[in-house]
Amino acid sequence: MASSEEFLEHFIYFHKRLRPPSKWEWIVLHHSKTKDGKTVSWGAIRRFHTKVRGWASIGYHFGIELLRDQYEILLGRSLLMDGAHCKEKGLNRNGIGICLVGDFDIAPPPEEQLELALKLCEWLCVEFEIPPSRVIGHGEAAPWKTCPGLKFPLEEFRTRLAERLDERLDLRGGRKA
Numbered sequence: 001m002a003s004s005e006e007f008l009e010h011f012i013y014f015h016k017r018l019r020p021p022s023k024w025e026w027i028v029l030h031h032s033k034t035k036d037g038k039t040v041s042w043g044a045i046r047r048f049h050t051k052v053r054g055w056a057s058i059g060y061h062f063g064i065e066l067l068r069d070q071y072e073i074l075l076g077r078s079l080l081m082d083g084a085h086c087k088e089k090g091l092n093r094n095g096i097g098i099c100l101v102g103d104f105d106i107a108p109p110p111e112e113q114l115e116l117a118l119k120l121c122e123w124l125c126v127e128f129e130i131p132p133s134r135v136i137g138h139g140e141a142a143p144w145k146t147c148p149g150l151k152f153p154l155e156e157f158r159t160r161l162a163e164r165l166d167e168r169l170d171l172r173g174g175r176k177a
């Protein structure tokens, strides 16, 4: 299901109030690379996680996929539920899982997709008071994995996210962290 930005903001706001905000302390980024190297769709990931693995819902909390001609943020499992995306370091319990659909071992994500991931992380960081340093790639918790891809610009992503969060603080007259 594609989601409007307004709906997503309400979705995050609503979930934050139902669950203690201290619960989500990390954001873990993934890509959808499959073993055969094919890019799969959000629907296919959902079916695989629920029908094949038998999980209650798709493992990630959010997805970012190209739908027709533009990238969309897609809803995954409820933020009221633990994730099923990163068992390493217990991050299923306190890490929000975001999957960018694509294979970034081969090429970096397109700017449009990165930009939408930044926007989503910006909302989540503000709502759950997560610092950019706690936005990590799956492989940073599980070094034997390349997820979210060898070509994914993780350091650049955190830097850009920190800049956006600084700008927000400036707009509110707050101090820079």
Ligand SMILES: [Zn+2]
Residues within 6 Å of the ligand: 029, 030, 031, 085, 138, 139, 147, 148
């Ligand atoms: Zn992963």
